[in-house]
Amino acid sequence: MPVITYREALNQALAEELERDPRVFLMGEEVGQFNGAYKVSEGLLAKFGPKRIIDTPISEAGFIGLGVGASMLGLRPVIELMFWSFYSVAFDQILNNAANVRYMSGGQINCPIVIRGPANGGTNVGATHSHTPENVCANHPGVKVVVPATAYDAKGLLKAAIRDNDPVMFMENTILYNDKMEVPSEEYLIPLGKADVKREGKDLTIIAHGRSVIQSLKAAEVLQEKHNISVEVVDLRSIRPLDEAAILASVRKTHRALLVEENKPFCGVDAQIAYLIQDKAFDDLDAPVKRVSAIDAPQIYSSPLEKEQLPTPQRILDAALGVCR
Amino acid sequence: MSNPSADTQRDSAASPHISPFVNAPVNKVLKPSQKIDLYRLMMRIRRFEERSLRAYQAGKIGGFLHLYIGQEAVAVGCCSMMGKDDHVITAYRDHGHAIAVGMDTKALMAELYGKATGCSKGKGGSMHYFAPHLNFWGGHGIVGGQIPLGTGLAFAVKYLERKGAAMAFMGDGAVNQGAVHEAFNLAALWNLPVVFVIENNRYSMGTSQERSSAGHTLAERAAGYSMAWDVCNGHDVYEVREKADKFLTLAREQNKPSVLEIDTYRYRGHSVADPDKTYRSKTEIEEYQRTKDPLNLFRSCLEAEGVLTTEIIEKIDAEARAEADLATEFAEASPYPTVEDITKDIYWEEDNPSHKTSQGTIIFE
Numbered sequence A: 001m002p003v004i005t006y007r008e009a010l011n012q013a014l015a016e017e018l019e020r021d022p023r024v025f026l027m028g029e030e031v032g033q034f035n036g037a038y039k040v041s042e043g044l045l046a047k048f049g050p051k052r053i054i055d056t057p058i059s060e061a062g063f064i065g066l067g068v069g070a071s072m073l074g075l076r077p078v079i080e081l082m083f084w085s086f087y088s089v090a091f092d093q094i095l096n097n098a099a100n101v102r103y104m105s106g107g108q109i110n111c112p113i114v115i116r117g118p119a120n121g122g123t124n125v126g127a128t129h130s131h132t133p134e135n136v137c138a139n140h141p142g143v144k145v146v147v148p149a150t151a152y153d154a155k156g157l158l159k160a161a162i163r164d165n166d167p168v169m170f171m172e173n174t175i176l177y178n179d180k181m182e183v184p185s186e187e188y189l190i191p192l193g194k195a196d197v198k199r200e201g202k203d204l205t206i207i208a209h210g211r212s213v214i215q216s217l218k219a220a221e222v223l224q225e226k227h228n229i230s231v232e233v234v235d236l237r238s239i240r241p242l243d244e245a246a247i248l249a250s251v252r253k254t255h256r257a258l259l260v261e262e263n264k265p266f267c268g269v270d271a272q273i274a275y276l277i278q279d280k281a282f283d284d285l286d287a288p289v290k291r292v293s294a295i296d297a298p299q300i301y302s303s304p305l306e307k308e309q310l311p312t313p314q315r316i317l318d319a320a321l322g323v324c325r
Numbered sequence B: 001m002s003n004p005s006a007d008t009q010r011d012s013a014a015s016p017h018i019s020p021f022v023n024a025p026v027n028k029v030l031k032p033s034q035k036i037d038l039y040r041l042m043m044r045i046r047r048f049e050e051r052s053l054r055a056y057q058a059g060k061i062g063g064f065l066h067l068y069i070g071q072e073a074v075a076v077g078c079c080s081m082m083g084k085d086d087h088v089i090t091a092y093r094d095h096g097h098a099i100a101v102g103m104d105t106k107a108l109m110a111e112l113y114g115k116a117t118g119c120s121k122g123k124g125g126s127m128h129y130f131a132p133h134l135n136f137w138g139g140h141g142i143v144g145g146q147i148p149l150g151t152g153l154a155f156a157v158k159y160l161e162r163k164g165a166a167m168a169f170m171g172d173g174a175v176n177q178g179a180v181h182e183a184f185n186l187a188a189l190w191n192l193p194v195v196f197v198i199e200n201n202r203y204s205m206g207t208s209q210e211r212s213s214a215g216h217t218l219a220e221r222a223a224g225y226s227m228a229w230d231v232c233n234g235h236d237v238y239e240v241r242e243k244a245d246k247f248l249t250l251a252r253e254q255n256k257p258s259v260l261e262i263d264t265y266r267y268r269g270h271s272v273a274d275p276d277k278t279y280r281s282k283t284e285i286e287e288y289q290r291t292k293d294p295l296n297l298f299r300s301c302l303e304a305e306g307v308l309t310t311e312i313i314e315k316i317d318a319e320a321r322a323e324a325d326l327a328t329e330f331a332e333a334s335p336y337p338t339v340e341d342i343t344k345d346i347y348w349e350e351d352n353p354s355h356k357t358s359q360g361t362i363i364f365e
């Protein structure tokens, strides 16, 4: 099986879907001539031409709204946000227009649009550029939210997102772009709303999404080696739809749950998951559910401190020991 | 950069450049020492930027670093016209403005290093410098986001019945943000004393003006709001002063907003991460460095005016380099913030507990 990066996986997903469906186009800042600010769209302009790989001015509200409008007429836009942090200037287009138009039209209209780009902290760029809005987006019925942690998932999920008939917010991670793994060359899709057990275990369930999955896997290894605690790591992959069954199955197996995410704690994704577990699996629990989130402050610029602000393997490990005590 | 001073080296064969604005009233009144100060300021910015680039390349600083090299005459020219009730706000390419308003380069460099002694205690970084005590309101990372804020500064100046103005700087790419146009309309509708300054360095990241902006000149968009506008040669600090003064005066005296588009050029990539290979030619950059460098042009003009001598030039350069080195040493020797510092400076009330009136949990675990 070929070994490719998370970035290449996304690139392949885009190329395959552009090839398959002439209604698919890619639009965003620097996606064409510059080959993408993070090179996710490398080579696509040369292959598909300027009608389908479209460079834009710095006008997110304009071109995202345009994408929503075009999707209403049946095109399948993939819109790149250079950073998800810039979604806020297009908030109305995404979370009023794309999210609500189907409902307000009584189901007459749908918006098969994908908005994708990196959404992560940890890169020393300060508060304005480090937002992780999966919780904010998922708070809006009408949009779907996907956060892949690996190259394999990134490819299968992006292809599924492009074929999905609803607006999908697809959140990548600049720190993961160079991560490599084996990815089959045959076509595959990963359905939205299907979690993945990234590591099996019996003593504790860690539920995570995005890069927190990778950090949790690191912590899980140490917990096994040094503390003889067998950890199961459940990667949500999709935030909305959410694989409630997978979460509950794992918690019922291990009887302990630790929730890890890069979101800030207040109304983070894991607040919803904690509610779910206590609601549906209260009697299965041997210990209270715990969370590890980003330290509750705007993202600090200073690099060594920002590393501490995000869930580190050490913080995850400490919290896991607390749950297993 | 193999030779950091190559772009400011003198071309002795060239005939002296005399700015057509040397006799403009705002320049004519300057004493020789004040002219030298302008030159020194531009040189200090350049050397600071070169030094921060080296620190970045050495892995001492990370994240984004958007350098101001090539654009020095814009911030220096505009900010040199500020009175005590005038205010400045800009985007992420903010080091030049910060130095031009008088911020201490030690604190600026320490901020790049993410140190507790930085101008924002290591919390803001390169794109988010602030110095309200110098009427400098940042340093903003989201393209165009600072323009409504600048309009608000002007609103406050007028509301407080002060005779001042706000200068809101943006790049040529920022004019395509919706917030900028909403701010233009508000400023014109309500007669706010703001000068919208477009620093047109011809590119927004890898996108040239032709590929991103409809119409001819960007400032012309002001006409849609019946605002005054002008274009300006940003390689000539005297011209920048003259045109900034014209619009600042219009703002202060008549509460009229305006748009000033200043032609300039950045020598470095969009940020240090930009390989700078796909969208412009090396020849283009070299041509600007050779014929339009704002430091070279101003030096040549000041020499022709009999203000600068080789001796002073060399002294200024040596001092600017020493200052940048000192800033770096200061930054390196400074401590990082602590984990406890992460949750400080979020709410005024939490930082001023004796004035606390609200109750309940505000920072969460």
Ligand SMILES: Cc1ncc(C[n+]2csc(CCOP(=O)(O)OP(=O)(O)O)c2C)c(N)n1
Binding pocket: A029, A058, A060, A082, A086, A089, B093, B141, B142, B143, B144, B170, B171, B172, B173, B174, B175, B201, B203, B204, B205, B270
């Ligand atoms: C809303 C938003 N979109 C995109 C970006 C990413 N970005 C940062 S700077 C930049 C180019 C801006 O160009 P210009 O306004 O000409 O300013 P310059 O960098 O040339 O000074 C882009 C696209 C951003 N920071 N904010």
Ligand SMILES: [Mg+2]
Binding pocket: B171, B172, B173, B199, B200, B201, B202, B203, B204, B205
């Ligand atoms: Mg520009």
